[in-house]
Amino acid sequence: MHSPQARPWLRFFLATGLPMPKFFSTRLYFIFTRCLAGAGLLALPLASMGQAGPAVRGTVADSAGVPVASATVTLHRAADSVAVKAEFTGAQGTYQLAAAPGGRYLVSAVQVGYQRRWSPAFELPAAGLALATLLLARSTSTALKEVSVTAARSLYEHRPDRTVLHVEDSPLAAGATTLDLLGRAPGVTVAANGNLGLRGRQGLLVVLDGKRLALTGDELADLLRALPAEQVGTIEVITNPPASYDAQGGAGVIAIHLRKDQRLGTNGSVNAAYGRGEFGKFVGGGALNHRAQKLNTFGNYTYADRHNFTRVDIERRFAPAGGPGSSSAQNNDLTNHLQSHTFKAGIDYNLSARTLVGVAASGLVSHLASTNQNQTALYDGAGALTRRYHATVGQDVRRPNTALNANLRHAFADSAGAATLSADADYARYDTRRRTDLATAYDQPSAPAAVLTGDQRNNLSLASFKADYARPLPHRMRLEAGAKATRVRSDNDVAFDRTENGMKARDAAISSTFRYDENVNAAYGILSRAGARTALQAGLRAEQTNTLGHSNGGTDDFERHYFQLFPSLSVEHTLSDRHALGLSLNRRIERPNYSQVNPLRVYIDPTSYGAGNPGLLPATSYNAELTHTFRQKFITSLGYSRTDWPILLQVQPAPDGNLLVVSRNVNLAVQHNYALTLTAPLTLAPWWTFYGNAVLYYARFVGGPAGGPPVNRRPALTFTGSNTFALPGGWSGELNANLETGETFGYERLKYRGQVGAGLQKTLWAKQATLRLNIADVFYTMPIRATQTYATFSETFYQRLDTRVGTLAFTYRFGSAKVAGARKRAAGAEEELRRAAGQ
Incomplete structure (x- = not known):
């Protein structure tokens, strides 16, 4: 017999397993209904155990007398302060701890942002005891779960599995792009081709x-x-994602959260920023929000108009076995104009105090027009000039992207810590229209001009449905489970026309179509327990993947089906008030996406193009990380990962010769990665705080394509240092520095680079307005110098962008300043709904 407590949630999981979508495999359904039932059976004896003996009761409140919910209350032995048991406070700040009568005890209470408070020692009578209210004072020091680097609010918040960047509080965010923000995030690198690394x-x-x-x-x-930084609220860099996240992404997860106003009533904001490097950059927009007791409507819009340049010098050396070899030198001077419209609108409605429904629509519509002036010279093995030409490459790229979401949040009780159910249905469409005009004029020897015109169309749609359930269990345990189905379809059509001697004809060799379909069905379960000194989380995620690729003519067709399990484990143990240890283990996957397997070409210049590799295999990784925390803020972690069939970009001579070069992704056999991470938040003065993060890492590759695996190996270091200053008169400042030492990754070797950014911020008119001034890449040290070496081919390039930019920005906020979360009588169910909704 199941206990009365366990029976409802066990029935729920077994019931929700029955109407799974038809495309869920029988094997997936079989495994997960039994996994979830097994988790329920594991919890049954725990659920049936009640609290025995007399109890210590009381309330936790802040210095103003407002009850503090979800505070950690711990019962200690009075003789040596050893923890006996712990609990969370309820919605009204109340707690109850059972213990053996006659013993002498102490009670402590703590919450993030507050100092720990202790009760006097007492002896527990047989009838129990009610203690006086424990009043918590605001903490002025840094806590483990929130690393403060400003006097008002932290820019960086460190949690056991992630680092959170509070973007909207950063003076350097004004006028920036989201890619700029990621380039300054701790441990994150942005390669020349835009690939993100962690x-x-x-x-x-x-x-x-x-x-x-x-x-x-x-x-x-x-x-x-x-995507302008003005739209972003927070960015989470998650190194050890739990099983609730997709298993995709062997290196981790970057979660970007757009801003959402939590103020009551009708309110909004308008903002404008203008930056100037070599070219001008403008961003402007606004937001409007109305939040009542049951209804919340919101909308925002941002327009960006950016002019930029990219200058690249490339030297290549071709040395085929047994041949004299040849080389080339080229200069590219590209200017582009990017215009984007970003918007989001939605409605949330409380059907009851425990049920919230919502719909939202969002979009990012961009238009990029660019012109590249290319000069190329070719040389023979003796260094003599054999050919010289110049080309103009014009591209017009339009990307109308839209997304729709419908969601439901339900709490099963009117109390904090209630079980919750959430469901989301999403549909997104990413379309790309790329028009390419490549005109080449031959200077030496003289030859007729040639024009290559390309018309490329890609329609990418993504539909998903997911449901998540969370339930607290007795003895500080928590159960989470869910299921998700995702379908991706990409339709691609490329047509290239060549014009030579005044005659225009379709180039059938490089014109084609390609369709890619991907379906991933997943389910997961997580069981966690937060003890007085040890926190444990164990998860299991299963994903069934079906992929299909079809090209015109069928030469690049493929079809793959596979089912894989992704376990995860996280343990945190407090050794003393100064030392804590953590261990995390997980398995993840990197599936090639549609662009990485799409064989159709995208031309960069007359001698370079990019293309996908239909033969790419998914890469799977095993990851382990050991973490030590000193004095609740200084963090040292040592990580190791092994990746089978790692995917990386390779530049090599194209199969059709003529000194063409192709960039494509390939699989190597194995990648070993080692990383040492140091994090240090410091309060250097009451008005000056510092956040430092350094990552020392080393990658070793084994096996590879016919040309052999990479042979260059050396450790690399990234460093992020952020200084924030609270200045008189409503002023604040930020000084940020990033450094990347020389790195070897795969076939590419990069030289050091970095940047320094500085910003000032002033609040005006009772904090309703903010004026910001910043300068990015002050010393212009962000250019990229790199060399790609593969077999008998090498390429060295030097890339400069318009990164040194000074920006002036202004934001004005209007309407109510009262925050919804600050209501003293907010019901526990409402708190759970907001938490489930990610608000």
Whole structure:
């Protein structure tokens, strides 16, 4: 017989397993209904255990007398302060702890942002005891779960599995792009091709407001460049994602959360920023929000208009076995104009105090027009000039992207810590229209001009449905479970026309179509327990993947089906008030996305193009990390990962010769990665705080394509140092420095680079307005110098961007200043709904 407590949630999971979508495999359904039932059976004896003996009762409140919910209350032996048991306070700040009568005890209470408070020692009578209210004072020091680096609010918040960047509080965020923000995030690197890396590893899952972005490389970078920082509230860099996240992304997860106003009543904001490097950059927009007791409507819009340049010098050396070899030198001077419109609108409605429904629509529509002036010279093995030409490459890229979301949140009781159910249905469409005009004029020897015109169309749609359930269990345990189904479809059509001697004809060899379908069905379960000194979380996620690729003619067709399990484990143990240890283990996957397997070409210049690799295999990784925390803020972690079939970008001579070069992704056999991370938040003065993060990492690759595995190996270091200053008169400042030492990753070797950014911020008119001034890349040290070496081919390039920019920004907020979360009588169920909704 199941206990009365355990029976309802066990029935829920077994019931919700029955109407799974038809495309869920029988095997997936079989395993997970039994996994969840097994988790329920594990919890049954715990649920049936009640509290025995007399109890210590009391209330925890802040210095103003307002009850503090979810504070940790611990019962200690009076003789040596050893913890006996612990609990969380309820919605009204109350707690109850059972213990053996006749013993002498102490009670302590703590909450994030508050100092720990102790009760006097007492002896517990047989009838129990009610203690006086424990009043918590605000903490002025840094706590483990929130590393403060400003006097008012932390810019960086460190949690056991992630680092949170509070973007809206940063003076350096004004006028920036989301890609700029990530380039300054601790441990994150942005490669020349736009690929994101974390602690020396590539392969990240990027989610926007909880929704996966099915893009990588240049396409993802272009979207992040088009998304203004003014739209972003927080960015989470998650190194050890729990099983509730997709298993995609061997290096971790970057979760971007857009701003959402929590103030009551009708309120909003308007903002404008203008930056100037070599070219001008403008960002402007506004937001409007109305939050009542049951209804919340919101909307925002941002327009960005940015002019930029990219200058690249490339030297290549071709040395085929047994041949004299040849080389080339080229200069590219590209200017571009990016215009983007970003918007979001939605409605949330409380059907009851425990049920919330909502719908939202969002979009990012961008237009990028660019012109590249290319000069190329070719030389023979003796260094003599054999050919010289110049080309103009014009591209017009339009990306109308839209997304729709419908969601439901329900709490099963009117109290904090109640069981919750959430469900989301999402549909997103990412379309790309790329028009390319490549005109080449031959200077030496003289030859007729040639024109290559390309018309490329891509329609990418992503639909998903997920449901998540969370329930607290007795003895500080918690159960989470959920299921998700995702479907991605990409339709691609490329047509290239060549014009020579005045005759225009279709180039059938490089014109084609390609369709990619991906379906991932997943389910997960997480069981966690937070003890007085030890916290444990164990999770299991299963994903069934079905992929299909089809090209015109069928030469690049593929079909793959596979089912994999992704376990995860996280343990945190407090050794003393100064030392704590943590251990995390997980398994993750990096599936090639549509652009990485799409064989159709994208031309960069007359001698360079990018193309996908239909033969790419998914990469799976095993990850382990050991963490030590000293005095609740100084963190040292040592990580190791092994990745089978790692995916990395390779530049090599194209199969069709003529000194063409192709950039494509390939699989190597194995990648070993080692990383040492140091984090130090310091309060250097009452008005000056510092956050430092350093990552020392080393990657070793084994096996590879016919040309052999990478042979260059050396450790690398990234450092992020952020200084924030609270200045008189409503002024504040930020000084940020990033450094990346020389790095070898795969076939690419990069030289050091970094940047320094400085910003000032002034609040005006009773904090209703903010004026910001910043300068990014003050010393212009962000240019990229790198060398790609593969077999008998090498390429060295030097890339400069318009990164040294000074920006002046102004924001004005109007309407009510009362925050919804500050209501003293907010019901526990409402708190749970907001937490489930990610607010």
